[in-house]
Amino acid sequence: MNVSQVAPLSELLGSAAVVSIGLRTRFRGLLEREALLFKGPEGWAEWSPFTEYSDEEAAVWLRAAIEFAYQPTPALQRNQIGINATLPAVGPDQVEKVLGRFGRFATVKIKVVEHGEDLSADLARINRVVELFPDAKIRLDANGGYTVLEALNLSKTLLENKVPLEYLEQPVASIGELAQLRVELKRNGLEVQIAADESIRKATDPMAVVHASAADILVLKAAPLGGIRQALEIAAEAALPAVVSSALETSVGLSMGAHLAAALPELTFDCGLGTASLLIGDVSSSPLKVIDGQLEVRRVEVDQSRLDTFRAEDHRADWWLERLERCYKLL
Numbered sequence: 001m002n003v004s005q006v007a008p009l010s011e012l013l014g015s016a017a018v019v020s021i022g023l024r025t026r027f028r029g030l031l032e033r034e035a036l037l038f039k040g041p042e043g044w045a046e047w048s049p050f051t052e053y054s055d056e057e058a059a060v061w062l063r064a065a066i067e068f069a070y071q072p073t074p075a076l077q078r079n080q081i082g083i084n085a086t087l088p089a090v091g092p093d094q095v096e097k098v099l100g101r102f103g104r105f106a107t108v109k110i111k112v113v114e115h116g117e118d119l120s121a122d123l124a125r126i127n128r129v130v131e132l133f134p135d136a137k138i139r140l141d142a143n144g145g146y147t148v149l150e151a152l153n154l155s156k157t158l159l160e161n162k163v164p165l166e167y168l169e170q171p172v173a174s175i176g177e178l179a180q181l182r183v184e185l186k187r188n189g190l191e192v193q194i195a196a197d198e199s200i201r202k203a204t205d206p207m208a209v210v211h212a213s214a215a216d217i218l219v220l221k222a223a224p225l226g227g228i229r230q231a232l233e234i235a236a237e238a239a240l241p242a243v244v245s246s247a248l249e250t251s252v253g254l255s256m257g258a259h260l261a262a263a264l265p266e267l268t269f270d271c272g273l274g275t276a277s278l279l280i281g282d283v284s285s286s287p288l289k290v291i292d293g294q295l296e297v298r299r300v301e302v303d304q305s306r307l308d309t310f311r312a313e314d315h316r317a318d319w320w321l322e323r324l325e326r327c328y329k330l331l
């Protein structure tokens, strides 16, 4: 895709709208989520790299958004995607309220080690989920926060407690540690699957995880991987099962993830695209909502009235538009 021919900067700036939407619960340390939306011939796209990301990283997200707005999506294999509920690192007393917003679900992804707490806080949260939803599959997302030893000890405890653990997502930070953890788990006879997230989307080579035998499952996010096509290529080359996830996006960003999930040849895991309920509102009057654990695969129309409601303050909008111009030049 030749970006300057396909999507001139003036066109992106012409339809660009910057929103700031509050979060119901602190997530990734954030209370507000900012996003820039623009429209191309295929529909709306969202560009929302987290504000601390470098221009180089944000430019990869921009390529993905431009592809989604300007190029037809690859052929879809399904029109509904199974979705997991997501539990931020809340105290056990808040679990029922937060998960109650998701309606029915078969899988819960629980955030762990978010505040650098000890393992007991994580275990209390996990145990509360199992108590309330004994049939749900549990996946834990540590964002690389454990040491190999901590992840190993946690795995032992979870298996002893018969927690229905689906997988550990990025339990440790580096690819080397992931590989080491997999070896240690096997050596200890612990059957725990490892999913790689940051080690794929933040790595210079997304295939390094695969070459190091560091994961059983890939977490694919369309935006940080540079778009749906690129993510599909990685999945094909890795020949590992994939889970599609989002990065706390509005319905527009989620629809790009839903299209990626729908385009994968095989999809056996629930996907992490149900995060719209963590935001206090959305940019569409028909947002992508999870119903009975399923998400519809479709594009999302944006409403002007919603853009007005959530319009970012002028100095934030200016910041995003300047960022857009800088990142565009990097493409």
Ligand SMILES: [Mg+2]
Binding pocket: 141, 143, 169, 170, 197, 198, 219
């Ligand atoms: Mg993750």
